[in-house]
Amino acid sequence: MPPAASPLPYTDTKPHGHADFYFAVNATFRFILARFGYEKLKRYWTDIGSGYYKPVSDNWKLGGLAAVAEYWRAFFVPEPGAEVEIMQADDAVTVEVRTCPLIKHLRDHGREIVPCLCQHCYYVNDAIAGPAGMTVRVKGGNGCCTQRFVLSSRDEPPQQPGEIKEATA
């Protein structure tokens, strides 16, 4: 369970999340993609980043990269099956996802995974980071990836779509 003064904006009374909810995350993406199309799915991801996760943005704006590192350390604790390392430097925070809990749970239960699922980490996290004066670059996917949060002032080259892998069963 996250500590009382948690960097997470929304906390629960139980120590970890219910992993079957990952089924619903995957199903939600599939539903929006089928009903509204890919552009609308990207819009969903950016809207949830700038809307539901706005308190995270606000916290990152106040606390800078240290707040980014604190958030991700707390975030993955209650995510069942996550194996993640968070590294903070002066100019970046790197989230090294060795085992993505979402992909792992879907695979463990033989679920069909939405191929563009891993893109959500870029679109959601960049929408959180933007108002805080930061941006994110994602490399890898399909079960493990590297997510690097940097200050927007660094003029980072744009995210290359090809650097995010398609997810497979």
Added chain:
Amino acid sequence: MIGCYDFCGHYEWTFEWLHQQGGHAAVKAYWDEAIHRDSQVHAGRLIREKGFEGMKEYWGPTLADEGAVYERTVTDDVFRIDMHECPSKGFLLRNGLHQYADYCDHCMGWIGPLMKDAGFVIDHEHNHHGQCWWEMRRAADATPASVPGALSGSHDVRLRADWPQPATDHYERATDPDDKNTVV
């Protein structure tokens, strides 16, 4: 990443986002297509194949892992749940999250069509404060919903001092989230 720890928060947020994109039809389709027929496909399979036994097998581990405080009463003819602390609505209340008109409707939104497919009907009532009750019976069984205390005794959520909240929503022999009546 969108995680599972705060799932109920972004799930509820998603209802309102979908409502803004495609109105009530989009939200209703989401509960049925994405939740019932995709995410919770394992629940549908269990209940279609095993009936009341499948309900026990599905809701036992699921509600335990979610941290629900509830009572289950099962006879040969009815499966009843008295939910005293809904982990899902409780999460929203504790965190002050309220985007969609009635979050509690999502349960009937996916469980209703599931029960219809499996040959059951539902009597249900929720009070928007984390308490509700459910009775599932075979569709051919015309028995009305139980009176308070008759099936689950003192565990009946309707006997709680705080049950008659300002409003409750109830369903009779329903399988559709739109079959709702509101008691004010």
